[in-house]
Structures are given as structure tokens and as C-alpha cells.
Amino acid sequence: EEFIDSVLQTxxxxxxxxxxxxxxxxxxxxQEERRIEAFAILAERNRRLREAEESGLRQLLKMTQNTVDTYLEDIILDSMNECASEQARIEIQEKAVKIxxxxxxxxxxxxxxxxxGIVxxxxxxxxxxxxxxxxxxxKGSFLDFQLILY
Structure with missing residues (x-):
């Protein structure tokens, strides 16, 4: 019986x-699965943060570029207007001299x-x-004034 007990215990x-x-x-x-899942979640979070930063940077760069474009357009338009005004002034002076x-x-x-006859x-x-x-x-002002009074 001890033998059977020892075999059973074995x-x-x-x-x-x-x-x-x-x-x-x-x-x-x-535990490894949870650790890998935690790394995946952390990597996804980091990716989203980078994307958000890049998106914000792109928006900032786009806004800055738009501002620079507008500024340069204004400068170009102003210089074109000044040049056109100066050219017009010169032409008017030349025509005035001829006239x-x-x-x-x-x-x-x-x-x-x-x-x-000219006079x-x-x-x-x-x-x-x-x-x-x-x-x-x-007369129009007087009529308007009369209409206001009545």
C-alpha cells in the first residue's frame, strides 16, 4: 500500500x-501580452502627439506663409501704385507743357x-x-426743408 501511495503521489x-x-x-x-499592449498604447499615444505637433506646426507655417504672402503682395501693390502715380504725374506734366x-x-x-468769343x-x-x-x-434743399416742416 505504501508503494501504491508513493506511485499515486508521484x-x-x-x-x-x-x-x-x-x-x-x-x-x-x-504579463508579456499586457506589457506589449502597454507599449502599443504608449507608441500610439506618442504617434498621436507627434501628429498633433506636426499638424500644429503645419498650421503655424501655413499661417506664417499666408501672412508673408499678404505682406509681400501689399508691398508689391504699393510700389506698383507709386510707380504708376509717378509715371502718370510725369505724363500729365509733359502734356500740360504741350497744352x-x-x-x-x-x-x-x-x-x-x-x-x-472764347470767354x-x-x-x-x-x-x-x-x-x-x-x-x-x-430749390431741392428748400423743398426738402418744407417737407420736413409739414
């Missing part, structure tokens, strides 16, 4: 040893009667219509 010991060994290996495997020369030439050639045309073409406009405005 088999029980082997079975228990196998179960404990299996459980030990399973525990180590689960003045032509006017002096015409003035030297015309008679007293022609001068009076009459100016009065008829500019002064009379201007006076009519001012009277019309004055």
Missing part, C-alpha cells in the same frame, strides 16, 4: 507540477474778337450750367 506530483508549470507559463505569457505751348501759340495768333463760350458752357445746378440744389 503521479499527483507530476500532474500538479504540470498544472503549476502551465499556470506559471500562462501567467508569464499574460501750354499750344495755348500760347493760339493766344498769340487770335484777335480781340476771338478772345471775347463767351466758357461762360455759356461752364458758368451758366453751374449756376443752374446750384439753384436746382438750393
Amino acid at each position: 503521479y499527483e506530483g507530476e500532474a500538479i507540477s504540470d498544472v503549476v508549470d502551465f499556470l506559471s507559463k500562462e501567467l508569464i505569457r499574460l 501750354n505751348e499750344i495755348a500760347n501759340e493760339i493766344e498769340q495768333r487770335r484777335t480781340q474778337f476771338e478772345s471775347e 463767351a463760350e466758357l461762360v455759356h458752357g461752364f458758368l451758366i450750367p453751374e449756376i443752374a445746378k446750384q439753384e436746382s440744389r438750393a
Whole structure:
């Protein structure tokens, strides 16, 4: 009977040893799985942080580039406007000199009667219509004033 007990204890010991060994290996495997999962989560978190930083940097660079583009466009437009204004001023001065020369030439050639005709045309073409406009405005203002009173 001792022999049977010792054989049974041997088999029980082997079975228990196998179960404990299996459980030990399973525990180590689960611990490794959890450790790998933790590394994967940490790596994913780091990747998201890098992507967020890169996205923020791209947005900042895009905003900076847009600001620089706008600034340069403004400078170019201002310099073009200044150049165009200067060119227009030069052309106007040249044309004024030519017109003045032509006017002096015409003035030297015309008679007293022609001068009076020019003055009459100016009065008829500019002064009379201007006076009519001012009277019309004055009447309009007066009518508006009367409408407000009533």
C-alpha cells in the first residue's frame, strides 16, 4: 500500500507540477501580452502627439506663409501704385507743357474778337450750367426743408 501511495503521489506530483508549470507559463505569457499592449498604447499615444505637433506646426507655417504672402503682395501693390502715380504725374506734366505751348501759340495768333468769343463760350458752357445746378440744389434743399416742416 505504501508503494501504491508513493506511485499515486508521484503521479499527483507530476500532474500538479504540470498544472503549476502551465499556470506559471500562462501567467508569464499574460504579463508579456499586457506589457506589449502597454507599449502599443504608449507608441500610439506618442504617434498621436507627434501628429498633433506636426499638424500644429503645419498650421503655424501655413499661417506664417499666408501672412508673408499678404505682406509681400501689399508691398508689391504699393510700389506698383507709386510707380504708376509717378509715371502718370510725369505724363500729365509733359502734356500740360504741350497744352501750354499750344495755348500760347493760339493766344498769340487770335484777335480781340476771338478772345471775347472764347470767354463767351466758357461762360455759356461752364458758368451758366453751374449756376443752374446750384439753384436746382438750393430749390431741392428748400423743398426738402418744407417737407420736413409739414
